[in-house]
Amino acid sequence: MTPASVARPAAVASTRPRYLALCARHTEPLVAAELLSLPEVADVEVRTGAVSFSGPLGALYRANLYSRCASRILRVLGDYPCEGPADLYDAVRRLPWEEFVSVDGTLAVSAMGEAPGLANSMFTALKTKDAVVDRFRERQGRRPDIDPQRPDVRVNVQLYEATRGHRCLVSLDSSDPPLYQRGYRQQGGLAPLKETLAAAIVAQTGEEALGATPMSEAVHTAPPHMQRPATVVDLCCGSGTLLSEAGLSMLRMAPGLSRNFGFMRWRDFDGMLWRKLQAEARSQIRPARDVFLFGSDIDPRALRTASQNLQAAGLGRLSRLVRCDLRDAEPPSQQPGIVLCNPPYGERMGDERELIELYRSLGDTLKRRFVGYRAYVYTANLHLARQIGLRPSARHVLWNGMLEGRLLRFDLY
Numbered sequence: 001m002t003p004a005s006v007a008r009p010a011a012v013a014s015t016r017p018r019y020l021a022l023c024a025r026h027t028e029p030l031v032a033a034e035l036l037s038l039p040e041v042a043d044v045e046v047r048t049g050a051v052s053f054s055g056p057l058g059a060l061y062r063a064n065l066y067s068r069c070a071s072r073i074l075r076v077l078g079d080y081p082c083e084g085p086a087d088l089y090d091a092v093r094r095l096p097w098e099e100f101v102s103v104d105g106t107l108a109v110s111a112m113g114e115a116p117g118l119a120n121s122m123f124t125a126l127k128t129k130d131a132v133v134d135r136f137r138e139r140q141g142r143r144p145d146i147d148p149q150r151p152d153v154r155v156n157v158q159l160y161e162a163t164r165g166h167r168c169l170v171s172l173d174s175s176d177p178p179l180y181q182r183g184y185r186q187q188g189g190l191a192p193l194k195e196t197l198a199a200a201i202v203a204q205t206g207e208e209a210l211g212a213t214p215m216s217e218a219v220h221t222a223p224p225h226m227q228r229p230a231t232v233v234d235l236c237c238g239s240g241t242l243l244s245e246a247g248l249s250m251l252r253m254a255p256g257l258s259r260n261f262g263f264m265r266w267r268d269f270d271g272m273l274w275r276k277l278q279a280e281a282r283s284q285i286r287p288a289r290d291v292f293l294f295g296s297d298i299d300p301r302a303l304r305t306a307s308q309n310l311q312a313a314g315l316g317r318l319s320r321l322v323r324c325d326l327r328d329a330e331p332p333s334q335q336p337g338i339v340l341c342n343p344p345y346g347e348r349m350g351d352e353r354e355l356i357e358l359y360r361s362l363g364d365t366l367k368r369r370f371v372g373y374r375a376y377v378y379t380a381n382l383h384l385a386r387q388i389g390l391r392p393s394a395r396h397v398l399w400n401g402m403l404e405g406r407l408l409r410f411d412l413y
Protein backbone atom coordinates (compact mmCIF):
# COMPACT_ATOMS: atom_id res chain seq x y z
CA MET A 1 0.00 0.00 0.00
CA THR A 2 2.01 2.95 -1.26
CA PRO A 3 0.80 6.49 -0.59
CA ALA A 4 -0.38 8.14 -3.81
CA SER A 5 -0.61 11.69 -2.52
CA VAL A 6 -0.35 13.70 0.64
CA ALA A 7 -3.38 15.90 0.77
CA ARG A 8 -2.83 17.80 3.99
CA PRO A 9 0.54 18.65 5.60
CA ALA A 10 1.47 16.53 8.61
CA ALA A 11 0.67 18.14 11.95
CA VAL A 12 2.05 16.56 15.13
CA ALA A 13 1.82 13.30 13.34
CA SER A 14 4.25 10.71 14.58
CA THR A 15 2.88 10.34 18.12
CA ARG A 16 -0.74 10.26 17.05
CA PRO A 17 -2.62 7.03 16.45
CA ARG A 18 -2.91 6.16 12.77
CA TYR A 19 -6.10 5.05 11.09
CA LEU A 20 -7.04 3.49 7.77
CA ALA A 21 -10.39 4.21 6.12
CA LEU A 22 -11.00 1.21 3.84
CA CYS A 23 -13.03 1.86 0.72
CA ALA A 24 -13.88 0.55 -2.75
CA ARG A 25 -11.30 1.20 -5.47
CA HIS A 26 -11.79 4.57 -7.21
CA THR A 27 -13.59 6.04 -4.20
CA GLU A 28 -10.35 6.92 -2.37
CA PRO A 29 -10.44 10.62 -3.42
CA LEU A 30 -14.05 10.86 -2.23
CA VAL A 31 -13.12 9.38 1.16
CA ALA A 32 -10.06 11.65 1.38
CA ALA A 33 -12.27 14.70 0.72
CA GLU A 34 -14.66 13.57 3.47
CA LEU A 35 -11.79 13.15 5.93
CA LEU A 36 -10.15 16.45 5.01
CA SER A 37 -13.34 18.26 5.90
CA LEU A 38 -13.33 16.92 9.46
CA PRO A 39 -11.74 18.76 12.39
CA GLU A 40 -8.77 17.04 14.07
CA VAL A 41 -8.09 14.75 11.12
CA ALA A 42 -4.45 15.07 9.97
CA ASP A 43 -1.94 13.43 7.61
CA VAL A 44 -4.50 12.28 5.05
CA GLU A 45 -2.86 10.00 2.46
CA VAL A 46 -4.60 8.31 -0.45
CA ARG A 47 -3.64 4.64 -0.93
CA THR A 48 -5.10 1.85 -3.00
CA GLY A 49 -8.46 0.84 -1.53
CA ALA A 50 -7.81 2.90 1.59
CA VAL A 51 -7.08 6.37 2.91
CA SER A 52 -4.82 6.71 5.95
CA PHE A 53 -5.03 9.52 8.47
CA SER A 54 -4.09 10.34 12.03
CA GLY A 55 -5.50 12.31 14.92
CA PRO A 56 -6.88 12.00 18.44
CA LEU A 57 -9.93 9.92 19.39
CA GLY A 58 -12.23 12.67 18.13
CA ALA A 59 -10.84 12.18 14.61
CA LEU A 60 -11.61 8.46 14.75
CA TYR A 61 -15.13 9.00 16.10
CA ARG A 62 -15.88 11.70 13.53
CA ALA A 63 -14.62 9.59 10.63
CA ASN A 64 -17.06 6.83 11.63
CA LEU A 65 -19.90 9.26 12.21
CA TYR A 66 -19.53 11.33 9.01
CA SER A 67 -17.97 9.16 6.32
CA ARG A 68 -20.55 8.20 3.70
CA CYS A 69 -18.20 6.37 1.32
CA ALA A 70 -15.70 4.44 3.51
CA SER A 71 -16.49 0.81 4.33
CA ARG A 72 -14.65 0.61 7.70
CA ILE A 73 -12.20 2.61 9.76
CA LEU A 74 -9.29 0.64 11.24
CA ARG A 75 -7.11 1.80 14.11
CA VAL A 76 -3.60 0.71 13.15
CA LEU A 77 -1.63 -0.88 16.01
CA GLY A 78 1.45 -1.80 14.01
CA ASP A 79 2.94 -2.78 10.68
CA TYR A 80 5.73 -5.39 10.96
CA PRO A 81 7.98 -7.60 8.81
CA CYS A 82 6.33 -11.02 8.54
CA GLU A 83 8.23 -13.88 6.95
CA GLY A 84 6.29 -16.60 8.75
CA PRO A 85 3.89 -17.55 11.56
CA ALA A 86 6.51 -16.91 14.28
CA ASP A 87 6.96 -13.27 13.15
CA LEU A 88 3.21 -12.74 13.23
CA TYR A 89 2.87 -14.36 16.67
CA ASP A 90 5.72 -12.31 18.17
CA ALA A 91 4.49 -9.01 16.71
CA VAL A 92 0.92 -9.55 17.93
CA ARG A 93 1.98 -10.74 21.38
CA ARG A 94 3.98 -7.55 21.99
CA LEU A 95 0.95 -5.28 21.46
CA PRO A 96 -0.89 -3.83 24.51
CA TRP A 97 -4.23 -5.65 24.02
CA GLU A 98 -5.26 -5.04 27.64
CA GLU A 99 -5.68 -1.32 26.77
CA PHE A 100 -8.55 -2.18 24.43
CA VAL A 101 -10.23 -5.33 25.76
CA SER A 102 -10.63 -6.52 29.33
CA VAL A 103 -9.90 -10.09 30.36
CA ASP A 104 -13.66 -10.56 30.82
CA GLY A 105 -14.37 -9.18 27.34
CA THR A 106 -14.54 -10.91 23.96
CA LEU A 107 -12.59 -10.74 20.74
CA ALA A 108 -12.58 -11.98 17.15
CA VAL A 109 -9.94 -11.92 14.44
CA SER A 110 -10.45 -11.25 10.71
CA ALA A 111 -7.45 -12.01 8.50
CA MET A 112 -6.69 -11.52 4.82
CA GLY A 113 -3.73 -11.70 2.47
CA GLU A 114 -0.77 -14.09 2.38
CA ALA A 115 2.80 -14.41 3.67
CA PRO A 116 5.21 -17.39 3.75
CA GLY A 117 3.61 -20.15 5.86
CA LEU A 118 0.45 -18.06 6.15
CA ALA A 119 -1.54 -18.90 3.02
CA ASN A 120 -4.74 -19.74 4.86
CA SER A 121 -6.64 -16.84 6.46
CA MET A 122 -8.18 -19.11 9.07
CA PHE A 123 -4.73 -20.20 10.20
CA THR A 124 -3.53 -16.57 10.25
CA ALA A 125 -6.54 -15.64 12.41
CA LEU A 126 -5.86 -18.59 14.74
CA LYS A 127 -2.19 -17.66 15.14
CA THR A 128 -3.17 -14.05 15.90
CA LYS A 129 -5.78 -15.12 18.43
CA ASP A 130 -3.22 -17.44 20.14
CA ALA A 131 -0.77 -14.56 20.51
CA VAL A 132 -3.41 -12.26 22.06
CA VAL A 133 -4.76 -14.81 24.52
CA ASP A 134 -1.25 -16.05 25.45
CA ARG A 135 -0.35 -12.48 26.42
CA PHE A 136 -3.42 -12.26 28.67
CA ARG A 137 -2.75 -15.69 30.23
CA GLU A 138 0.84 -14.78 30.94
CA ARG A 139 -0.05 -11.45 32.58
CA GLN A 140 -3.42 -12.10 34.18
CA GLY A 141 -3.75 -15.90 34.36
CA ARG A 142 -7.00 -15.69 32.37
CA ARG A 143 -8.00 -14.74 28.81
CA PRO A 144 -10.89 -13.06 26.93
CA ASP A 145 -13.40 -15.33 25.16
CA ILE A 146 -13.89 -15.50 21.41
CA ASP A 147 -17.15 -14.14 19.97
CA PRO A 148 -17.06 -14.12 16.15
CA GLN A 149 -20.45 -12.36 15.84
CA ARG A 150 -20.31 -9.35 18.15
CA PRO A 151 -16.94 -9.14 19.87
CA ASP A 152 -15.84 -6.23 22.05
CA VAL A 153 -12.75 -5.98 19.89
CA ARG A 154 -12.44 -7.15 16.29
CA VAL A 155 -8.80 -7.55 15.37
CA ASN A 156 -7.93 -7.11 11.72
CA VAL A 157 -4.76 -8.64 10.24
CA GLN A 158 -3.69 -7.86 6.68
CA LEU A 159 -0.71 -9.70 5.22
CA TYR A 160 0.88 -8.09 2.18
CA GLU A 161 4.05 -8.01 0.13
CA ALA A 162 6.15 -4.83 0.15
CA THR A 163 9.39 -4.03 -1.71
CA ARG A 164 11.49 -5.44 1.13
CA GLY A 165 9.54 -8.57 1.94
CA HIS A 166 6.24 -9.55 3.52
CA ARG A 167 4.54 -7.57 6.24
CA CYS A 168 1.58 -7.79 8.59
CA LEU A 169 -0.61 -4.83 9.38
CA VAL A 170 -2.38 -5.34 12.70
CA SER A 171 -5.33 -3.13 13.52
CA LEU A 172 -8.64 -2.88 15.34
CA ASP A 173 -11.90 -2.50 13.42
CA SER A 174 -13.40 0.64 14.93
CA SER A 175 -16.56 0.45 12.80
CA ASP A 176 -17.64 -3.18 13.25
CA PRO A 177 -20.18 -3.77 11.68
CA PRO A 178 -19.14 -2.13 8.37
CA LEU A 179 -20.21 1.44 7.66
CA TYR A 180 -22.64 0.57 4.88
CA GLN A 181 -24.92 -0.66 7.67
CA ARG A 182 -26.36 2.74 8.43
CA GLY A 183 -29.20 1.40 10.51
CA TYR A 184 -31.99 2.66 8.23
CA ARG A 185 -32.32 -0.24 5.80
CA GLN A 186 -35.16 -2.49 6.86
CA GLN A 187 -34.96 -4.60 3.72
CA GLY A 188 -33.17 -4.66 0.37
CA GLY A 189 -34.91 -5.07 -2.99
CA LEU A 190 -33.87 -7.58 -5.64
CA ALA A 191 -30.58 -5.87 -6.44
CA PRO A 192 -30.02 -3.10 -3.90
CA LEU A 193 -26.93 -0.94 -4.01
CA LYS A 194 -24.76 -0.87 -0.93
CA GLU A 195 -25.28 2.40 0.94
CA THR A 196 -21.58 3.25 0.59
CA LEU A 197 -21.71 2.81 -3.21
CA ALA A 198 -24.92 4.85 -3.42
CA ALA A 199 -23.19 7.56 -1.35
CA ALA A 200 -20.15 7.40 -3.65
CA ILE A 201 -22.46 7.87 -6.67
CA VAL A 202 -24.00 10.94 -5.01
CA ALA A 203 -20.56 12.34 -4.08
CA GLN A 204 -19.04 11.56 -7.49
CA THR A 205 -21.67 13.69 -9.23
CA GLY A 206 -19.91 16.67 -7.64
CA GLU A 207 -23.34 18.35 -7.48
CA GLU A 208 -23.36 20.93 -4.71
CA ALA A 209 -27.14 20.64 -4.64
CA LEU A 210 -26.69 17.02 -3.53
CA GLY A 211 -24.32 18.07 -0.75
CA ALA A 212 -21.45 16.56 -2.71
CA THR A 213 -19.10 19.51 -2.27
CA PRO A 214 -17.76 20.78 -0.04
CA MET A 215 -18.56 18.32 2.71
CA SER A 216 -16.81 20.64 5.15
CA GLU A 217 -20.07 22.57 5.30
CA ALA A 218 -21.54 19.61 7.14
CA VAL A 219 -19.29 20.38 10.06
CA HIS A 220 -18.41 24.04 10.02
CA THR A 221 -21.18 26.18 8.58
CA ALA A 222 -23.34 28.72 10.28
CA PRO A 223 -26.72 27.54 11.60
CA PRO A 224 -28.78 26.03 8.80
CA HIS A 225 -31.62 28.03 7.35
CA MET A 226 -34.72 26.78 5.63
CA GLN A 227 -33.72 26.34 2.01
CA ARG A 228 -35.63 24.57 -0.68
CA PRO A 229 -33.56 21.48 -1.60
CA ALA A 230 -33.22 20.57 -5.29
CA THR A 231 -35.63 18.04 -6.76
CA VAL A 232 -34.13 14.55 -6.99
CA VAL A 233 -35.79 11.89 -9.12
CA ASP A 234 -35.01 8.16 -9.31
CA LEU A 235 -36.94 6.48 -12.16
CA CYS A 236 -36.20 2.90 -10.98
CA CYS A 237 -35.68 3.47 -7.31
CA GLY A 238 -35.81 -0.16 -6.09
CA SER A 239 -35.37 -0.10 -2.31
CA GLY A 240 -34.61 3.62 -2.40
CA THR A 241 -30.90 3.56 -1.56
CA LEU A 242 -29.92 6.35 -3.98
CA LEU A 243 -32.78 8.55 -2.77
CA SER A 244 -31.93 7.85 0.88
CA GLU A 245 -28.24 8.62 0.46
CA ALA A 246 -28.96 11.73 -1.62
CA GLY A 247 -31.47 12.91 1.01
CA LEU A 248 -29.07 12.32 3.93
CA SER A 249 -26.29 14.12 2.10
CA MET A 250 -28.49 17.07 1.07
CA LEU A 251 -29.76 17.58 4.61
CA ARG A 252 -26.22 17.06 6.00
CA MET A 253 -27.46 14.21 8.18
CA ALA A 254 -24.42 12.29 9.42
CA PRO A 255 -24.89 8.69 8.21
CA GLY A 256 -23.70 7.20 11.51
CA LEU A 257 -26.14 9.03 13.79
CA SER A 258 -28.46 6.08 14.36
CA ARG A 259 -26.06 3.18 14.86
CA ASN A 260 -23.40 1.84 17.18
CA PHE A 261 -19.71 1.34 16.39
CA GLY A 262 -17.00 -1.11 17.41
CA PHE A 263 -15.00 1.60 19.22
CA MET A 264 -17.89 1.99 21.68
CA ARG A 265 -17.02 -1.44 23.09
CA TRP A 266 -13.32 -0.68 23.56
CA ARG A 267 -11.93 -0.03 27.04
CA ASP A 268 -10.75 3.45 26.07
CA PHE A 269 -14.21 4.53 24.82
CA ASP A 270 -14.86 8.17 25.77
CA GLY A 271 -18.65 8.35 26.11
CA MET A 272 -18.71 12.06 26.90
CA LEU A 273 -16.73 12.95 23.79
CA TRP A 274 -18.96 10.70 21.66
CA ARG A 275 -22.18 12.30 22.96
CA LYS A 276 -20.71 15.75 22.29
CA LEU A 277 -19.90 14.78 18.70
CA GLN A 278 -23.37 13.28 18.18
CA ALA A 279 -24.96 16.50 19.44
CA GLU A 280 -22.69 18.50 17.13
CA ALA A 281 -23.76 16.31 14.18
CA ARG A 282 -27.45 16.72 15.05
CA SER A 283 -27.08 20.48 15.19
CA GLN A 284 -25.78 20.49 11.60
CA ILE A 285 -28.91 18.90 10.10
CA ARG A 286 -30.66 21.22 7.70
CA PRO A 287 -34.42 21.42 8.07
CA ALA A 288 -36.65 20.80 5.06
CA ARG A 289 -40.39 21.18 4.73
CA ASP A 290 -41.41 20.09 1.27
CA VAL A 291 -41.09 16.84 -0.62
CA PHE A 292 -37.91 16.84 -2.72
CA LEU A 293 -37.15 13.11 -3.22
CA PHE A 294 -39.25 11.47 -5.95
CA GLY A 295 -38.98 7.75 -6.62
CA SER A 296 -40.77 5.48 -9.04
CA ASP A 297 -40.45 1.81 -9.92
CA ILE A 298 -42.46 -0.74 -11.82
CA ASP A 299 -42.40 -3.20 -8.91
CA PRO A 300 -44.83 -2.50 -6.04
CA ARG A 301 -42.76 -4.65 -3.60
CA ALA A 302 -39.71 -2.51 -4.28
CA LEU A 303 -41.77 0.60 -3.58
CA ARG A 304 -43.00 -0.80 -0.24
CA THR A 305 -39.40 -1.48 0.74
CA ALA A 306 -38.27 1.97 -0.42
CA SER A 307 -41.03 3.55 1.62
CA GLN A 308 -39.96 1.68 4.80
CA ASN A 309 -36.29 2.53 4.23
CA LEU A 310 -36.90 6.23 3.57
CA GLN A 311 -39.13 6.37 6.65
CA ALA A 312 -36.43 4.76 8.80
CA ALA A 313 -33.83 7.19 7.42
CA GLY A 314 -36.01 10.11 8.60
CA LEU A 315 -36.87 11.06 5.00
CA GLY A 316 -40.41 9.66 4.80
CA ARG A 317 -42.32 12.93 4.70
CA LEU A 318 -39.79 14.45 2.28
CA SER A 319 -40.25 11.73 -0.34
CA ARG A 320 -42.98 10.64 -2.71
CA LEU A 321 -43.07 7.21 -4.31
CA VAL A 322 -45.27 6.11 -7.21
CA ARG A 323 -45.62 2.94 -9.20
CA CYS A 324 -44.70 3.85 -12.75
CA ASP A 325 -42.97 2.34 -15.77
CA LEU A 326 -40.01 4.58 -16.62
CA ARG A 327 -41.41 4.78 -20.17
CA ASP A 328 -44.32 6.81 -18.77
CA ALA A 329 -42.43 8.85 -16.17
CA GLU A 330 -42.99 12.61 -16.01
CA PRO A 331 -40.90 15.21 -14.15
CA PRO A 332 -42.47 15.95 -10.74
CA SER A 333 -42.01 19.73 -10.95
CA GLN A 334 -41.58 22.53 -13.47
CA GLN A 335 -38.28 23.44 -11.83
CA PRO A 336 -35.56 21.16 -13.33
CA GLY A 337 -33.64 18.99 -10.90
CA ILE A 338 -31.40 15.95 -10.87
CA VAL A 339 -32.15 12.39 -12.00
CA LEU A 340 -30.23 9.58 -10.27
CA CYS A 341 -30.87 6.17 -11.67
CA ASN A 342 -29.52 2.63 -11.41
CA PRO A 343 -31.44 0.59 -13.99
CA PRO A 344 -31.17 -3.22 -14.00
CA TYR A 345 -28.07 -4.37 -15.88
CA GLY A 346 -28.43 -8.06 -16.37
CA GLU A 347 -25.96 -9.43 -13.85
CA ARG A 348 -28.64 -10.39 -11.36
CA MET A 349 -31.94 -9.47 -12.98
CA GLY A 350 -33.47 -9.01 -16.42
CA ASP A 351 -32.91 -10.46 -19.83
CA GLU A 352 -30.43 -8.61 -22.11
CA ARG A 353 -32.88 -8.15 -25.04
CA GLU A 354 -35.52 -6.66 -22.77
CA LEU A 355 -32.88 -4.53 -21.11
CA ILE A 356 -31.74 -3.09 -24.46
CA GLU A 357 -35.28 -1.89 -25.01
CA LEU A 358 -35.48 -0.57 -21.43
CA TYR A 359 -32.28 1.49 -21.81
CA ARG A 360 -33.51 2.91 -25.12
CA SER A 361 -36.75 3.91 -23.40
CA LEU A 362 -34.81 5.48 -20.55
CA GLY A 363 -32.90 7.61 -23.09
CA ASP A 364 -36.20 8.62 -24.75
CA THR A 365 -37.86 9.54 -21.45
CA LEU A 366 -34.88 11.62 -20.34
CA LYS A 367 -34.49 13.37 -23.70
CA ARG A 368 -38.14 14.17 -24.26
CA ARG A 369 -39.49 14.87 -20.77
CA PHE A 370 -36.61 15.81 -18.47
CA VAL A 371 -35.32 18.81 -20.40
CA GLY A 372 -33.21 21.07 -18.15
CA TYR A 373 -32.36 18.22 -15.74
CA ARG A 374 -28.96 16.62 -15.26
CA ALA A 375 -29.19 12.84 -15.20
CA TYR A 376 -26.71 10.40 -13.63
CA VAL A 377 -27.07 6.77 -14.66
CA TYR A 378 -25.08 4.05 -12.88
CA THR A 379 -24.68 0.75 -14.70
CA ALA A 380 -22.13 -2.06 -14.93
CA ASN A 381 -23.07 -2.89 -18.53
CA LEU A 382 -21.51 -0.53 -21.11
CA HIS A 383 -23.29 -2.19 -24.02
CA LEU A 384 -26.62 -1.37 -22.37
CA ALA A 385 -25.41 2.13 -21.44
CA ARG A 386 -24.82 2.86 -25.15
CA GLN A 387 -28.49 2.06 -25.86
CA ILE A 388 -29.49 5.20 -23.95
CA GLY A 389 -28.56 7.00 -27.15
CA LEU A 390 -27.36 10.19 -25.44
CA ARG A 391 -23.79 11.38 -25.27
CA PRO A 392 -22.48 11.36 -21.69
CA SER A 393 -20.76 14.57 -20.62
CA ALA A 394 -18.77 12.74 -17.92
CA ARG A 395 -17.93 9.15 -16.98
CA HIS A 396 -16.52 7.72 -13.76
CA VAL A 397 -15.61 4.17 -12.83
CA LEU A 398 -17.15 2.98 -9.56
CA TRP A 399 -16.87 -0.70 -8.61
CA ASN A 400 -19.92 -2.56 -7.41
CA GLY A 401 -18.23 -5.47 -5.63
CA MET A 402 -16.45 -7.36 -8.42
CA LEU A 403 -18.36 -5.50 -11.17
CA GLU A 404 -16.78 -2.52 -12.86
CA GLY A 405 -19.60 0.00 -12.97
CA ARG A 406 -19.79 3.37 -14.69
CA LEU A 407 -21.50 6.54 -13.57
CA LEU A 408 -22.56 8.48 -16.67
CA ARG A 409 -23.69 12.07 -16.66
CA PHE A 410 -26.14 13.41 -19.24
CA ASP A 411 -26.93 17.10 -19.61
CA LEU A 412 -30.47 17.30 -20.94
CA TYR A 413 -31.04 20.43 -23.02
Ligand SMILES: C[S@@+](CC[C@H](N)C(=O)[O-])C[C@H]1O[C@@H](n2cnc3c(N)ncnc32)[C@H](O)[C@@H]1O
Nearest residue numbers: 192193236238239241297298299325326342344
Ligand atom coordinates in the same frame (compact mmCIF):
# COMPACT_ATOMS: atom_id res chain seq x y z
C1 LIG B 1 -30.84 -2.41 -10.00
S1 LIG B 1 -32.43 -2.18 -9.33
C2 LIG B 1 -32.33 -0.62 -8.50
C3 LIG B 1 -31.81 -0.80 -7.12
C4 LIG B 1 -31.85 0.46 -6.30
N1 LIG B 1 -30.88 1.44 -6.78
C5 LIG B 1 -31.59 0.08 -4.86
O1 LIG B 1 -30.53 0.38 -4.31
O2 LIG B 1 -32.45 -0.59 -4.27
C6 LIG B 1 -33.39 -1.77 -10.74
C7 LIG B 1 -34.84 -1.44 -10.48
O3 LIG B 1 -35.44 -1.11 -11.72
C8 LIG B 1 -36.80 -1.48 -11.66
N2 LIG B 1 -37.36 -1.55 -13.03
C9 LIG B 1 -37.20 -2.51 -13.97
N3 LIG B 1 -37.86 -2.19 -15.09
C10 LIG B 1 -38.47 -1.00 -14.86
C11 LIG B 1 -39.29 -0.14 -15.63
N4 LIG B 1 -39.65 -0.47 -16.89
N5 LIG B 1 -39.72 1.00 -15.09
C12 LIG B 1 -39.39 1.35 -13.82
N6 LIG B 1 -38.62 0.57 -13.02
C13 LIG B 1 -38.15 -0.59 -13.55
C14 LIG B 1 -36.76 -2.82 -10.94
O4 LIG B 1 -38.03 -3.12 -10.38
C15 LIG B 1 -35.67 -2.58 -9.89
O5 LIG B 1 -36.23 -2.17 -8.68
